[in-house]
Structure formats: C-alpha cells, structure tokens
Amino acid sequence: MKVCTGASMSLDGFVSGPSETGFEHLFAWYGNGDVEVPTGNPEMTWRLTEASAKHQRAFSAELGALVVGRKLFDFTNGWGGMHPLEVPTVVLTHNPPTGYEDNKWFEFVTDGIGSAIARATELAGGKNVGLNSGRIASQALDAGLLDEVWIDLVPVLLGGGTPYFSDLGVKPVELEGPLMSVQGNRVTHLRYQVVKR
Amino acid sequence: MKVCTGASMSLDGFVSGPSETGFEHLFAWYGNGDVEVPTGNPEMTWRLTEASAKHQRAFSAELGALVVGRKLFDFTNGWGGMHPLEVPTVVLTHNPPTGYEDNKWFEFVTDGIGSAIARATELAGGKNVGLNSGRIASQALDAGLLDEVWIDLVPVLLGGGTPYFSDLGVKPVELEGPLMSVQGNRVTHLRYQVVKR
Numbered sequence: 568m569k570v571c572t573g574a575s576m577s578l579d580g581f582v583s584g585p586s587e588t589g590f591e592h593l594f595a596w597y598g599n600g601d602v603e604v605p606t607g608n609p610e611m612t613w614r615l616t617e618a619s620a621k622h623q624r625a626f627s628a629e630l631g632a633l634v635v636g637r638k639l640f641d642f643t644n645g646w647g648g649m650h651p652l653e654v655p656t657v658v659l660t661h662n663p664p665t666g667y668e669d670n671k672w673f674e675f676v677t678d679g680i681g682s683a684i685a686r687a688t689e690l691a692g693g694k695n696v697g698l699n700s701g702r703i704a705s706q707a708l709d710a711g712l713l714d715e716v717w718i719d720l721v722p723v724l725l726g727g728g729t730p731y732f733s734d735l736g737v738k739p740v741e742l743e744g745p746l747m748s749v750q751g752n753r754v755t756h757l758r759y760q761v762v763k764r
Numbered sequence: 765m766k767v768c769t770g771a772s773m774s775l776d777g778f779v780s781g782p783s784e785t786g787f788e789h790l791f792a793w794y795g796n797g798d799v800e801v802p803t804g805n806p807e808m809t810w811r812l813t814e815a816s817a818k819h820q821r822a823f824s825a826e827l828g829a830l831v832v833g834r835k836l837f838d839f840t841n842g843w844g845g846m847h848p849l850e851v852p853t854v855v856l857t858h859n860p861p862t863g864y865e866d867n868k869w870f871e872f873v874t875d876g877i878g879s880a881i882a883r884a885t886e887l888a889g890g891k892n893v894g895l896n897s898g899r900i901a902s903q904a905l906d907a908g909l910l911d912e913v914w915i916d917l918v919p920v921l922l923g924g925g926t927p928y929f930s931d932l933g934v935k936p937v938e939l940e941g942p943l944m945s946v947q948g949n950r951v952t953h954l955r956y957q958v959v960k961r
C-alpha cells in the first residue's frame with residue numbers, strides 16, 4: 568500500500584494556467600488516442616493511446632481510495648455523486664457539506680491531512696491511496712506521508728498559473744526516479760518515489 | 765542549424781532554488797558518473813554516466829556558438845576568459861564591459877536578442893546556436909527565434925526560486941516531443957521542439 572499523487576503538469580510546473588486556463592493542453596492526452604476507456608461517469612469516456620491506457624489501467628487497478636481537497640470537490644460539484652475512478656473518496660474540509668449523508672462514496676474529515684490519509688488507508692483495503700490536488704499532496708509531503716509522485720508531463724509552457732506543488736514547508740524534496748517513463752501522445756507519464764527523511 | 769536552449773531544471777520548473785540554492789541537486793549529474801569529460805576549463809572536469817556523457821558529447825559536437833546574458837557572464841566572471849564549451853560566445857548587454865578588447869571568445873551585442881542570435885549564427889559556421897539562461901531563452905521564444913528546448917530534468921522539488929522560463933510575453937507555448945529521452949543518474953535528458961506560430 569502506497570500513498571500516491573498524480574497530475575497532468577506543464578513543462579514549467581503548472582497544473583493550471585493563468586486564470587484557470589490551459590486545460591486543452593494539459594488534458595489533451597485524455598482524448599487524443601484510439602483506446603476508449605470508460606470512467607465511472609457515463610458521460611465521460613477517455614480516448615487514450617495504447618501506452619497511456621495501459622498506464623492508466625495500472626494506476627486504477629492499484630487504487631483503493633482517494634483523498635481530495637474541498638476546493639476540487641466543490642469545483643466538480645462532488646463529481647455528480649461519485650468520483651470517476653469509482654473508489655471511496657475522503658474529502659478534507661473544515662466544514663462538511665450537507666446533502667451527502669446517504670452517499671456511500673464520500674466521507675468528510677475535518678482534522679487534518681494525517682487523519683484523512685489514515686481513514687483513506689482503511690477504506691482502501693490494502694490498495695493505494697491517491698491524493699488529488701497539489702495542495703493536498705504538498706501537505707502530505709510536508710507531513711512525510713507521501714510515497715510516490717506521478718506526473719503526466721505535457722510539452723507546453725503555460726508561463727504562469729497554479730504550480731503543482733506550492734507552499735512546501737520543508738524543501739527541497741528529493742525524489743528517486745523516474746521509476747517509470749511511458750510515452751503517450753503529447754504526454755510523458757513519469758513516476759517518482761519520495762526519499763523519506 | 766538550430767537555435768537551442770538547455771538547462772538543468774527541477775521537477776517543479778526551477779533552474780535555481782530560493783536565494784540561489786539547490787545547485788547540489790540540479791548539477792549532481794555532472795559529478796555522479798564514471799566517465800571523465802574535460803571541459804575548456806582545466807580546473808573543471810565532469811564525471812558523467814555513460815548515458816549523460818554520450819548526450820553531452822552530441823550536444824557539444826553540434827554547438828557552434830552561444831548567446832548568454834550579462835548576469836550569467838558577470839556571475840561567472842566571464843568564465844575566466846572562455847566559456848567551458850569552447851565556442852564563440854555573444855554576450856547580450858546594455859553596456860559592454862571593458863578589458864575584453866583582446867579576447868577572441870567574447871563579443872558584446874547591445875541591440876537586442878535578434879541581433880545577438882544573428883551574430884552568433886554567423887560565428888557558428890553552420891552549427892547550432894545555444895542560448896544560456898532562461899531569460900535569454902524566453903526573449904528568443906517571444907521573438908519566434910527558438911527551435912529547441914533541452915531540459916535536464918532533475919528529480920527534486922525546490923519549491924521556489926528562479927523559473928526556467930519567466931515573463932513569457934506570448935503564452936502558452938506549445939512544444940513537440942520529447943524528441944529524445946535519455947536516462948542518466950538523477951537526471952532525465954529531454955529534448956523538445958518549439959511549434960512555430
């Protein structure tokens with residue numbers, strides 16, 4: 568069981584361009600291949616290259632639960648009731664929203680990244696815990712709780728926006744790898760291991 | 765003949781950490797291998813892995829001239845009289861320094877990136893022109909004069925500092941590639957082509 572984070576990132580380190588732009592570049596690889604990969608959302612089917620599909624299936628097969636931030640949860644409107652990766656999802660938030668009492672996919676944790684990851688680890692049943700959003704991943708890094716960083720490196724310079732990792736308290740952070748490098752269409756899938764301090 | 769830029773860059777996009785730190789990480793690959801590669805500076809010999817040495821030799825063999833910024837020129841004190849890559853070097857500056865009248869390696873250009881690259885192209889004799897420093901490369905990108913970006917991607921998060929590409933006027937910038945990906949020790953050598961607008 569590992570705690571992992573992953574994101575599509577521009578060559579200059581951004582997961583979103585200025586004013587929430589650039590997604591047509593960052594997420595192009597989800598739609599520029601021939602292999603249809605359904606998600607938990609019936610309205611969302613990815614079209615990946617064979618290489619990216621294989622990479623994505625490996626990630627999904629090993630994934631048991633997610634920890635996400637409240638901002639992303641709200642931005643996606645709770646993914647319409649279930650995260651597209653179809654795993655239990657722990658939302659880290661100061662104020663749990665109402666209306667999710669009967670929803671079996673989401674749990675809300677209010678007392679910090681350590682508790683959120685601990686709860687997700689229980690829910691994951693031996694599989695990996697994925698962290699979604701750089702802010703959550705940065706908190707986990709600072710707390711020494713992150714094992715791997717998966718980066719889908721996209722050949723574009725966004726020139727500004729939201730960095731993947733920001734406000735790192737303890738830095739620099741050394742990684743090992745890439746443990747793996749897979750070339751898709753307009754994306755290089757890289758996997759790094761965090762060197763434990 | 766191509767106009768190229770290259771740098772060692774952290775996974776989060778920095779060529780220098782906060783307050784000019786992090787170089788022990790960014791430049792570790794210049795000293796963590798078994799292959800001795802002499803430079804034009806007798807006091808500086810690189811110790812590269814076989815993979816990095818092969819990559820570096822290919823870059824050097826194709827390089828005919830450099831364009832560098834005044835900041836880097838001053839920071840290195842004119843590399844003691846000659847750039848370690850032993851090629852003619854054009855320094856872009858507002859005020860040419862004195863004391864270099866008899867130096868055959870350096871020329872000083874005051875009227876912009878376009879002139880500097882044009883002069884370096886003449887000096888390069890059909891070989892490539894390399895741009896050293898992200899600021900110079902960013903200006904060339906904005907002017908549509910950059911052909912390739914070589915990145916030595918280092919598995920470390922510096923969490924701040926000097927971004928490779930900053931103050932891009934025209935963005936986003938799409939690249940093609942990587943045209944090449946070579947794995948060294950604590951470095952991945954990547955080469956991208958700029959998509960001409």
